Amino acid sequence: xxxxxxxxxxxxxxxxxxxxxxxxxxxxxxxxxxxxxxxxxxxxxxxxxxxxxxxxxxxxxxxxxxxxxxxxxxxxxxxxxxxxxxxxxxxxxxxxxxxxxxxxxxxxxxxxxxxxxxxxxxxxxxxxxxxxxxxxxxxxxxxxxxxxxxxxxxxxxxxxxxxxxxxxxxxxxxxxxxxxxxxxxxxxxxxxxxxxxxxxxxxxxxxxxxxxxxxxxxxxxxxxxxxxxxxxxxxxxxxxxxxxxxxxxxxxxxxxxxxxxxxxxxxxxxxxxxxxxxxxxxxxxxxxxx
Amino acid sequence: xxxxxxxxxxxxxxxxxxxxxxxxxxxxxxxxxxxxxxxxxxxxxxxxxxxxxxxxxxxxxxxxxxxxxxxxxxxxxxxxxxxxxxxxxxxxxxxxxxxxxxxxxxxxxxxxxxxxxxxxxxxxxxxxxxxxxxxxxxxxxxxxxxxxxxxxxxxxxxxxxxxxxxxxxxxxxxxxxxxxxxxxxxxxxxxxxxxxxxxxxxxxxxxxxxxxxxxxxxxxxxxxxxxxxxxxxxxxxxxxxxxxxxxxxxxx
Numbered sequence: 009x010x011x012x013x014x015x016x017x018x019x020x021x022x023x024x025x026x027x028x029x030x031x032x033x034x035x036x037x038x039x040x041x042x043x044x045x046x047x048x049x050x051x052x053x054x055x056x057x058x059x060x061x062x063x064x065x066x067x068x069x070x071x072x073x074x075x076x077x078x079x080x081x082x083x084x085x086x087x088x089x090x091x092x093x094x095x096x097x098x099x100x101x102x103x104x105x106x107x108x109x110x111x112x113x114x115x116x117x118x119x120x121x122x123x124x125x126x127x128x129x130x131x132x133x134x135x136x137x138x139x140x141x142x143x144x145x146x147x148x149x150x151x152x153x154x155x156x157x158x159x160x161x162x163x164x165x166x167x168x169x170x171x172x173x174x175x176x177x178x179x180x181x182x183x184x185x186x187x188x189x190x191x192x193x194x195x196x197x198x199x200x201x202x203x204x205x206x207x208x209x210x211x212x213x214x215x216x217x218x219x220x221x222x223x224x225x226x227x228x229x230x231x232x233x234x235x236x237x238x239x240x241x242x243x244x245x246x247x248x249x250x251x252x253x254x255x256x257x258x259x260x261x262x263x264x265x266x267x268x269x270x271x272x273x274x275x276x277x278x279x280x281x282x283x284x285x286x287x288x289x290x291x292x293x294x295x296x297x298x
Numbered sequence: 299x300x301x302x303x304x305x306x307x308x309x310x311x312x313x314x315x316x317x318x319x320x321x322x323x324x325x326x327x328x329x330x331x332x333x334x335x336x337x338x339x340x341x342x343x344x345x346x347x348x349x350x351x352x353x354x355x356x357x358x359x360x361x362x363x364x365x366x367x368x369x370x371x372x373x374x375x376x377x378x379x380x381x382x383x384x385x386x387x388x389x390x391x392x393x394x395x396x397x398x399x400x401x402x403x404x405x406x407x408x409x410x411x412x413x414x415x416x417x418x419x420x421x422x423x424x425x426x427x428x429x430x431x432x433x434x435x436x437x438x439x440x441x442x443x444x445x446x447x448x449x450x451x452x453x454x455x456x457x458x459x460x461x462x463x464x465x466x467x468x469x470x471x472x473x474x475x476x477x478x479x480x481x482x483x484x485x486x487x488x489x490x491x492x493x494x495x496x497x498x499x500x501x502x503x504x505x506x507x508x509x510x511x512x513x514x515x516x517x518x519x520x521x522x523x524x525x526x527x528x529x530x531x532x533x534x535x536x537x538x539x540x541x542x543x544x545x546x547x548x549x550x
């Protein structure tokens with residue numbers, strides 16, 4: 009039971025990220041590979057503020073979100089002016105910088121050893137202990153993300169995002185300040201990734217740089233692409249499949265060291281398979297590349 | 299004569315030494331339809347790109363109702379009251395005809411993130427109004443039946459009509475139309491020309507690039523002939539057609 013709850017918690021955390029990342033990568037066509045960096049911002053904010061400074065969990069979530077807003081605004085304002093391919097490179101750079109900051113700023117981040125003993129999330133006297141309570145917390149974050157994103161996509165705002173995805177110059181001719189739209193969704197997805205990071209840190213009780221590498225960013229993007237670009241249900245499905253499937257390998261008798269490698273292989277196969285036979289992903293609306 | 303709407307003065311634009319626009323000056327008056335003709339590479343589309351902010355002019359000025367429009371981002375220029383169509387047809391193909399029209403409506407509160415979350419009632423009300431206006435526009439141009447079809451499903455002529463309708467939906471005073479009737483069936487040419495003819499009465503001015511000289515003669519009150527980046531002559535359609543330089547350029 010706790011095992012299943014654990015998988016569902018992880019699936020919820022990644023759903024939250026994927027659903028919000030879908031707003032940038034799926035609806036607006038902005039491929040970013042720095043989501044793990046924003047995930048790290050939330051996770052480390054919570055870890056540092058709750059352990060070293062004794063902040064309450066909720067306050068650390070807000071602080072993490074504020075840092076994520078500041079970082080994404082600074083990076084987005086510059087990177088979003090670039091072309092699509094250059095934007096990918098800029099987000100890649102942010103991801104690498106973030107990883108090396110975590111790895112080398114030992115006084116604050118604990119370096120490669122990370123920060124142990126992050127307390128459980130607690131709010132209004134309730135503790136999100138592993139199992140059902142943690143699932144409730146992570147699940148409600150995912151539901152909140154789903155509601156927010158589906159609301160946005162139904163409004164005129166979402167319509168403009170789809171327009172930008174297909175033809176940005178045309179949207180500029182139609183009086184849309186496309187930079188503002190792209191910046192807004194970039195920041196919003198950074199905030200959601202940061203909140204997920206805070207939940208993750210308090211759930212795992214321990215953070216170290218190895219959970220926030222470029223592979224994790226690509227994993228988050230893979231969830232969106234395989235689940236289906238532009239589809240909120242697809243993002244949730246992608247998270248459940250990509251988090252759950254490697255777990256299934258345990259039951260076919262694969263040792264965890266082999267399973268880790270098979271997992272990498274699996275992403276590759278799934279991504280190539282998607283490109284070949286289902287470029288729009290499982291439940292997606294638009295092919296990733298045209 | 300009506301008041302001046304657009305004043306373009308001495309605009310230059312060069313690409314690595316090739317003078318795409320060489321000292322071009324054009325005036326457009328309120329409620330006037332002006333045709334831009336000339337061989338390929340004459341600089342007509344470059345002029346449109348400069349006027350709509352997709353290219354930066356090297357020199358010169360352009361003002362709309364006295365307000366400078368050069369060297370500004372495209373959306374800022376569009377906001378001052380210019381809408382354009384593109385030579386290579388551009389529409390949001392996955393979206394419906396109605397959504398394409400709605401994208402061009404200006405002043406939508408639902409397009410601000412704050413309103414999406416905190417003033418969604420007011421946004422929804424405005425959206426309903428916009429839908430009504432978009433539907434009646436589609437009825438006006440004769441695309442009602444296609445309202446909920448993806449733009450991609452329309453015929454080429456209907457897509458050209460839709461891109462013209464999008465410009466109308468923006469409420470812009472000046473429309474820059476880049477070959478609005480090129481490559482489409484005669485009935486649709488007739489239909490689109492009749493819409494363009496009616497625009498001055500609706501308070502709109504038009505600058506029109508077109509190779510079809512009969513179409514130009516029919517809808518334009520004034521024609522500008524360009525060649526190799528420079529304005530060669532301008533006048534009524536009849537005057538320009540009989541100008542020896544025009545005849546020479548077209549026969550060569």
